[in-house]
Amino acid sequence: MKSVSAIAHSNIALIKYWGKADTEKNLPATGSLSLTLDAFYTQTQLREAEADRFLLDGKEQSGERLERVKNFLDKARKLSGKNIYCDVLSKNHVPTEAGFASSASGFAALAQAVNSFFELGLAPRELSALARQGSGSAARSIFPGLVKMSQEGFAEPVSPRPPSRGPGYGKGTGSRVKPGMTTDGLDLRLLVVQCSAVKKPMSSREAMNLTTKTSPYYSAWLSSHQADLDDALEAIKQADFSKLGELTEYSALKMHASLMAAKPGFWYFEPTTIAVMNEVRDLRRTGLEGYLTLDAGPQVKVLCLNKDAAWWQKKLQEIPGVLNVTLAGPGPGAYDL
Ligand code: PMV
DSSP: OOEEEEEEEEEEEEEOOOSEEETTTTEESSOEEEEEEEEEEEEEEEEEESSOEEEETTEEOOHHHHHHHHHHHHHHHHHHTOOOEEEEEEEEESOTTSSSOHHHHHHHHHHHHHHHHTTOOOOHHHHHHHHHHHOGGGGGGGSOSEEEEOTTSOEEESSOOOOOSSTTTTTSSSOOOOTTTTSTTOOEEEEEEEOOOSOOSSOHHHHHHHHHHHOTTHHHHHHHHHHHHHHHHHHHHTTOHHHHHHHHHHHHHHHHHHHHTSSSOOOOOOHHHHHHHHHHHHHHHHSOOOEEEEOSSSOEEEEEEGGGHHHHHHHHHTSTTOOEEEEEOBOOOOEEO
16 A cells, blocks of 8 residues: 655744735735744655545544645645545644644645655645645745745745755755754754643634735735845845844734734734743843744744854743743755655
8 A cells, every 4th residue: 555754844934924815826925934943843644545534643633624635635636637545644743723833844744745645746846836735834844944935836945055965865855954054154043932832713824814804004014025025035145143033023023913903903922922022022132132923823933043042942931921942943844754
């Protein structure tokens, strides 16, 4: 019986995408810039079966989660002309649906596995575009380190370089990289601060929809976005961490402001989220450089340089209400096992 396995790591956007230009094709309304992380990943096995099933962390899934996976497999069946059904066995080494970007690693791992299982032979860009159809941010998890995504709906590494040898060499688009290798002169780290264990009350898809349809700030988000992206790419080129950090924080706050101005307004912040946000600004004033970002969930992520990461981790862990702080570095692109 045919079986393949793949791994993809999650990513966090420094310059966010928020809103879709085309909901059918799941095309983003803006570009984005992200960092693929070594600490969080999804491993997915595809096994030939009588009908499609989706097991996440050993539990059989139904409803919307199963439908999204089945729709994705339908695309692969259509592309390959092969009418094969399968068990999708996924294991998340990242908390599910709590703002840890599990859908990014999930659909990137599924795309990578599907490419082998259905023998699609997709080039990296095409694979990224396929992953996007599962989840917008998944397109970026195909690649290692710093990754940019265009409005056309595929991602690519910020600085393309030949893949290094490692477990994924020759079998994936990203292969394994050593931390720091793909972030140019900036040895970036991201601290993921868990502020709440509750499942997010609104999916990013719903929240984007609400924003695009009702927020008067959405047009301002769209018109000011490209400049942030261009400036962030320039900051990377110049290895200007302060500039990149400021833009990272700015992009996240603008994204959340556009959602808060929707009708009805909505926010993902929990009390500990706000406490951490305040503390990051205080610590930056009195201590070392670090910048916050937030996705569609209550967790705060802090971008800093490797040399300051241990200090930040300790300080963030001391904030009352914080459940845990995970240190992440640049991670590899998706690869077959
Ligand atoms: O991957 P999606 O379509 O669920 O969207 C994720 C959106 C954010 O995480 C909030 C921002 C981003 O660019 O990843």
